[in-house]
Amino acid sequence: MEQKTLPSWIAVDWGTSNLRVWAMDDSANILATQSSPLGMNAIAGDEKLSFEGVLIDLIDRWLPTDVPDGQAIPVVICGMAGAKQGWREAPYCEVPTAPADLAMGAVRPDVADPRISVSILPGLCQRGDADVMRGEETQLVGFMALHPDFSGWVCLPGTHSKWARLSDGQITAFRTYMSGEVFALLSQNSILRHSVDETWDDGAFADAVLAAKAQPSGFLHSLFTVRAGALVAKDGAVVPPGASVLSGAVIGAEIADVLGLLKAGDEIALIGAGKLASLYQAALLVHHHKAVPMDGAAITLAGLTRAHRVVIG
Amino acid sequence: MEQKTLPSWIAVDWGTSNLRVWAMDDSANILATQSSPLGMNAIAGDEKLSFEGVLIDLIDRWLPTDVPDGQAIPVVICGMAGAKQGWREAPYCEVPTAPADLAMGAVRPDVADPRISVSILPGLCQRGDADVMRGEETQLVGFMALHPDFSGWVCLPGTHSKWARLSDGQITAFRTYMSGEVFALLSQNSILRHSVDETWDDGAFADAVLAAKAQPSGFLHSLFTVRAGALVAKDGAVVPPGASVLSGAVIGAEIADVLGLLKAGDEIALIGAGKLASLYQAALLVHHHKAVPMDGAAITLAGLTRAHRVVIG
Incomplete structure (x- = not known):
């Protein structure tokens, strides 16, 4: 039986109706991935479920039996786990903002399991023309990591489509459409x-x-x-x-x-x-604009990887 | 016991979810009025109901026991009774159109009860910028009877708001908003x-x-x-x-x-x-436009009265 490779960290995209986790090594390789329908709404609607319990169920087999003090495996989470009704509220960062600002705004919920150390990334808000996002900001960070010189608007279609303006390494403005x-x-x-x-x-x-x-x-x-x-x-x-x-x-x-x-x-x-x-x-x-769709999951993971580097320091 | 006054005609506004009837004399006075929740949808959804049966139930006590041949009481109906799913389809008139055109487009369904003679007024349609209405056109006709010199837009707020442009005694265009x-x-x-x-x-x-x-x-x-x-x-x-x-x-x-x-x-x-x-x-x-709301029922009745005069000839 092969020795199992421990992840060096775990990436988590926790949405309203879905949860996706990746076991990652130090070189940004994916060791394993899992997904679940236990998004924020499912957990908020079932008092027998907790965010930590759901997460551990999904990643338990990736974790060692125990870890030495101070060696807990980092878990970096984006999305609705940081909402007011989520695991622990991660207050919004306000535009204009840079990827590092977002990572620095992560909150660390108390965790009963000593094998993991959890960081929940903040969402993004805009005053004036009021707007909010949670999760998409991490995709924007991933996109910026992959396309550092891009200047213009990024579209993330969905139930509530988001369009964000990127310029000079910052997210400067965004608009949600219902x-x-x-x-x-x-x-x-x-x-x-x-x-x-x-x-x-x-x-x-x-x-x-x-x-x-x-x-x-x-x-x-x-x-x-x-x-x-x-x-x-x-x-x-x-x-x-x-x-x-x-x-x-x-x-x-x-x-x-x-x-x-x-x-x-x-x-x-x-x-x-x-x-x-x-x-x-x-x-x-x-309207004569050529835009080829890019895979959202890969871009989310790039954003979580970027945030992980900042969080770990 | 007082001798009951027979109506000289009966006005009917038959909507999607409501039905309203008025017993009228020759001088456009209202002798009596009734309403019912048996709009088109309720009748279409219940095979025990028929348009004629529902109407007779509502107006029976206004009708004589019997009438001489050729003396049936005219009933003039606007609204969804003329839709494809209604009593009998009254094909749309197309804009631009004048009140008399609409009245001339009335259809006469076969009626079992010899005491009434039924005319169902058509709706209004617009090709090009495709649009339709059924019922509101009769309000527009009533409004034109009361305000013959009006030139501009008439707003009829509702589930599907209608705005119609009136000019030179015609309905020239209209737009529905959801x-x-x-x-x-x-x-x-x-x-x-x-x-x-x-x-x-x-x-x-x-x-x-x-x-x-x-x-x-x-x-x-x-x-x-x-x-x-x-x-x-x-x-x-x-x-x-x-x-x-x-x-x-x-x-x-x-x-x-x-x-x-x-x-x-x-x-x-x-x-x-x-x-x-x-x-x-x-x-x-x-936006600095003064418009005082006018009672819709009175205006519908004015439109049916105008149509009745044309239908009767």
């Missing part, structure tokens, strides 16, 4: 649910993206045309699929707003995977 | 439900209305600030109530779009009652 949640509510719970099915048409999506930029104030009206378009179509006319039109209207409205914030020379990067990232890629291309 | 439904979904089913309660602040509402016009493309971002505003507030700071901010953002976005369509000399009128109409009034006043 696009994913609004699309889900409209397509599942509004009158538009009757107009949305599996049918898809790339051209109808692109048209809706363009229309969103041409009429930036018309969002609440454009939604109703998803339904009205089918009702007024003449017999035999092809009706653009509602899902394509609605998706284009929502993603298009978000992108139109960001395009208004671009400064000369700003680049656009896209972090994400799957169908949603492809839609953002397509919508950006409608 | 504002009411979007507000309901966001305040009840989205993450913003945690930020919305009974607390209200007129100033916060007005600020959000102004912000919606200042940043017309920022709607999906402004929604998230309802939540983020509370999260980033410093200890002891007064947080604007979420309901006021969300309501101002949604109604403000709708009004900002319409204000962009105003032509020189255009007036604005507001048909509705209760809290929602007051909010539209307040939002319009933020």
Whole structure:
């Protein structure tokens, strides 16, 4: 039986509805990885669960039986574990901020298990144009580690899409859009649910993206045309699929707003995977911006690795 | 016992979730009125109900025991009874259209009861910028009967708010906004439900209305600030109530779009009652437009009265 390699540290991405852990060696190699559906909401909703208990269950087999004093394995966590309802609140850092500031803002919850030493990274906030993020800031840090000279906006699509401006090694501003949640509510719970099915048409999506930029104030009206378009179509006319039109209207409205914030020379990067990232890629291309989606998990891990180096000192 | 006065005709407003009937004399006086929750949806969802049966139940005591041939009492109906899923489909009239065109488009469903003769008024549609309405067109006709020289936009707030442009005795264009439904979904089913309660602040509402016009493309971002505003507030700071901010953002976005369509000399009128109409009034006043809400039921009845005159010939 092979001697098991102990991780030199453990990276953790603790989201609202997911938990992912990586056992890491000193050279940023992944020794093992695990994931679980026990995100913050699941733990907050079950009094038999604790953050430490859930974490230990997931990483126990990576840990030694015991460790000498002062040799506890570092665990670096980003995401909702640092929220007010999380494991221990890690107060927001405020923009503009640099990766090192974020790492220095980590909090250390009390831990019963002597084998681990836990650091929870803070989220990011913006006053004035009020906004918050928890977790995505670590992806931004990872992105900056991989692309140190990038200047412009990074898009992280999702239920609450985030766009962050990076410049001179700092996160200078960001904006959250409720696009994913609004699309889900409209397509599942509004009158538009009757107009949305599996049918898809790339051209109808692109048209809706363009229309969103041409009429930036018309969002609440454009939604109703998803339904009205089918009702007024003449017999035999092809009706653009509602899902394509609605998706284009929502993603298009978000992108139109960001395009208004671009400064000369700003680049656009896209972090994400799957169908949603492809839609953002397509919508950006409608406006002649090429952005190839980058894998979010790898970028999160790069951000946690960067934070680990600062936390360890 | 008093001899009962027979109505010379009966006016009916048949909505999605409500039904209202008026017994009318020849001089446009109301002899009696009734209402019922048996709107189109309730009838479509219960195979034991029929449109004719529900109507007769509601107006039976206004009708004579029997009527001579050719003397059936006219019943004029607007609203969802004319939808595809209604009593009998009354195909949409297309803008631009005049009140007489709408009345001439009425359809006459077969009726088993010989005491009534039923006309169902059509809805209104717009191609190009696709849109539809059913019921509100009759309010517009009533408004035009009461204000024949009005030129500008009429607002009918609701789940799906309608704005219609009236000019030279015609309805020339209209736009539906999903504002009411979007507000309901966001305040009840989205993450913003945690930020919305009974607390209200007129100033916060007005600020959000102004912000919606200042940043017309920022709607999906402004929604998230309802939540983020509370999260980033410093200890002891007064947080604007979420309901006021969300309501101002949604109604403000709708009004900002319409204000962009105003032509020189255009007036604005507001048909509705209760809290929602007051909010539209307040939002319009933020932008220096005075519009006093007018009672919708009276205006519907004026529209049905106008249609009855045309239908009767």
